[in-house]
Amino acid sequence: VCTVGILSVVYRENAVYRFFEHIFIGIATGFGAYITVVNVLWPRCFELMIKKGHWYWAFTIVAGAMWYFIFSRKHFWISRMIQQTLMGLGAGWLFKGFASSNMAKFFASMKPLWGKSLPKAVLVGETTKIVPGHPLSSGEVFSHLIFIVVLFTVMSYFFFSFEHKNRTVVRTTQLGRFFLMFTFGAMFGSTVMARLSLLIGRMDFLIHDWFVHFRGLF
Amino acid sequence: MTIWERLDRIDRKYIYTLLLLVLAWPLIRPLGLPVAVTPQVQSLYDTIEHIPKGKIAIVSIEYGVGTEGENGPQTRAIMHHLFERGVPFAVMSYGADGVKLGENCATAVAKQLGKKYGKDWCSWGLQVNPAVYLQALAKDVPGTLVKDARGTPIRKVPMMKNVRTIRDIGIITVSTGGWALGTWIQFIQGVYGTPIGYLPTAVMVPEGYDPLDAGQVCGMLPGMAGAAAYERLNSFPEKGTIGTDALSTSHILIIVLVILGNIGTSMTRRRRTGGGGAES
Numbered sequence: 001v002c003t004v005g006i007l008s009v010v011y012r013e014n015a016v017y018r019f020f021e022h023i024f025i026g027i028a029t030g031f032g033a034y035i036t037v038v039n040v041l042w043p044r045c046f047e048l049m050i051k052k053g054h055w056y057w058a059f060t061i062v063a064g065a066m067w068y069f070i071f072s073r074k075h076f077w078i079s080r081m082i083q084q085t086l087m088g089l090g091a092g093w094l095f096k097g098f099a100s101s102n103m104a105k106f107f108a109s110m111k112p113l114w115g116k117s118l119p120k121a122v123l124v125g126e127t128t129k130i131v132p133g134h135p136l137s138s139g140e141v142f143s144h145l146i147f148i149v150v151l152f153t154v155m156s157y158f159f160f161s162f163e164h165k166n167r168t169v170v171r172t173t174q175l176g177r178f179f180l181m182f183t184f185g186a187m188f189g190s191t192v193m194a195r196l197s198l199l200i201g202r203m204d205f206l207i208h209d210w211f212v213h214f215r216g217l218f
Numbered sequence: 219m220t221i222w223e224r225l226d227r228i229d230r231k232y233i234y235t236l237l238l239l240v241l242a243w244p245l246i247r248p249l250g251l252p253v254a255v256t257p258q259v260q261s262l263y264d265t266i267e268h269i270p271k272g273k274i275a276i277v278s279i280e281y282g283v284g285t286e287g288e289n290g291p292q293t294r295a296i297m298h299h300l301f302e303r304g305v306p307f308a309v310m311s312y313g314a315d316g317v318k319l320g321e322n323c324a325t326a327v328a329k330q331l332g333k334k335y336g337k338d339w340c341s342w343g344l345q346v347n348p349a350v351y352l353q354a355l356a357k358d359v360p361g362t363l364v365k366d367a368r369g370t371p372i373r374k375v376p377m378m379k380n381v382r383t384i385r386d387i388g389i390i391t392v393s394t395g396g397w398a399l400g401t402w403i404q405f406i407q408g409v410y411g412t413p414i415g416y417l418p419t420a421v422m423v424p425e426g427y428d429p430l431d432a433g434q435v436c437g438m439l440p441g442m443a444g445a446a447a448y449e450r451l452n453s454f455p456e457k458g459t460i461g462t463d464a465l466s467t468s469h470i471l472i473i474v475l476v477i478l479g480n481i482g483t484s485m486t487r488r489r490r491t492g493g494g495g496a497e498s
Binding site for chain 2: 010011028031032035036039040043044090093096097098099100101103104105107108120121183186187190191192193194196197198199200201202203204207208
C-alpha cells in the first residue's frame with residue numbers, strides 16, 4: 001500500500017502521496033536515531049564508560065557539546081576549536097588518502113603504444129608479486145591509442161591559461177568536447193537504466209511478494 | 219491536430235501506463251533473454267573463486283531503500299557465491315537503512331542455502347566516520363568492532379575467531395548507489411592491496427571504469443545487468459535475471475518513444491516552415 005501510495009505521485013501530486021512520504025521520513029529518522037544509539041553510542045562509548053569504568057570516554061561528550069556553542073554569540077569561539085580540530089584531521093586524512101587513491105590512476109594513464117605492456121603488481125596470498133609486461137597485440141595498441149587521444153583532447157578542453165585561438169588548439173578542444181558529449185550520453189543512458197531498475201524492483205515486490213497473497217481471491 | 223503533432227505531445231500518463239505494462243509483462247512471464255557475462259563481472263567471480271581458505275569477506279552495504287531494486291539483486295548474487303564457496307562474510311554499513319537491508323539480504327540467501335548466523339555470516343552493524351574506522355579496522359579488527367550487531371562480543375562470533383587484521387580479509391565488496399568506494403580505496407586497497415569488488419547502480423557505472431582500469435577494483439557488476447550476469451555464473455537465476463528481461467523490454471519502448479517523438483518534432487517543424495529545413 002505504501003509503494004502504491006508513493007507511486008501515485010506519477011499521476012499527480014496528492015494527499016495520499018504526501019501522507020506516505022511523511023510516514024517514510026518519520027520512520028527513517030526514528031530508525032536512524034535508534035540504530036546509532038544501539039550500534040554505536042552504547043557499545044563504543046556509554047557502556048565502556050558506565051559498565052567498564054573507562055571514565056575518560058566522558059571527554060567525547062565534552063568535545064561533542066562544544067559544537068553547540070555555535071548558537072551562543074558570546075562563546076561561539078568554543079565551537080570553532082572543535083571545528084578547526086576536525087578540519088585539520090580531515091585535511092590530513094584527505095592528503096594521506098589522495099596519494100593511495102590517485103597515483104594508481106595516474107600510472108594507469110601511462111599506456112605504451114609499442115613494445116611490451118607495463119608490469120603489474122598483483123596480490124598473491126600474503127605477498128605482492130610483480131607480473132612482467134607482455135608483448136602488445138594490435139588490438140591493445142589501438143585501444144591505448146584511443147585512450148591517449150581522448151585523454152589529451154579532453155585535457156586540452158579544460159586548459160584555460162590562454163585563449164583558444166590557434167586553429168590546431170581549437171580543433172583539438174572541439175574533439176575533446178565531442179568525447180565529453182559521448183561520456184555524458186553514456187551517463188544519461190545509464191541513469192535511465194538505473195531509474196527503470198528501481199521501478200522494476202518495486203514492481204517485482206508488488207507482483208511477486210505482495211500480489212501473491214491475493215491470488216486465492218481470484 | 220495532425221498525427222505528427224500528436225506524436226510530439228503524447229500525454230505522460232499514457233507513456234507511464236505503457237511503461238508499467240511493458241515492465242510487468244516479463245516480470246509475470248519471464249522471457250529468458252540471453253545475458254552476456256562481461257570481463258569485469260567474470261573478473262570479480264574469479265577473484266571470489268580464488269580467495270584462500272581461512273579468509274573472510276566484507277560485504278559493505280552502502281545503499282538505502284532508494285536503490286534497493288538495483289543493488290539488492292547484485293548483493294544477493296555475491297552473497298550466494300560466497301556461501302557456495304564456503305567463504306564466511308560480514309555485513310556492514312555506514313547508513314542505518316543499509317544495515318537492515320544487508321541483514322535482510324543475507325538472511326534470505328542463508329535460508330535458501332541452509333547457512334547459519336555466526337558461522338557462515340555475521341553483521342558488524344552500523345559503522346561511523348569511515349576514514350577513522352577503516353584505518354583502525356585494518357590494524358585491529360576485533361578491537362575496532364568490539365561487538366557484532368546482535369550485541370555478541372566479536373571474539374565470540376565463531377567465524378571471527380581467527381580474524382585479526384585486514385590481512386585476514388579475502389575480498390571487500392562495496393554495493394552502493396553513491397561514491398562509497400573512495401574511502402575503501404584510499405585507506406584499504408591503496409595501502410594494503412586487499413581486492414575490492416564494486417557493485418554500483420547503473421548511474422555510477424561510467425565512473426567505475428577509472429578504478430577498474432587502474433586495478434583498484436578487481437571487478438564490477440554494472441547495475442541490474444551485472445547482477446543477471448553474476449547469477450548466470452552462479453547458475454542460479456533470480457531477481458537480476460528476471461529484472462533484466464523487464465529492463466530490455468522497457469529500453470526497447472523508450473527507444474521507440476524517442477524515435478517517434480523526434481519524428482513528430484521534425485515533421486511538425488517541417489510543416490510549420492512549409493516543407494523547408496529548421497525554423498529560423
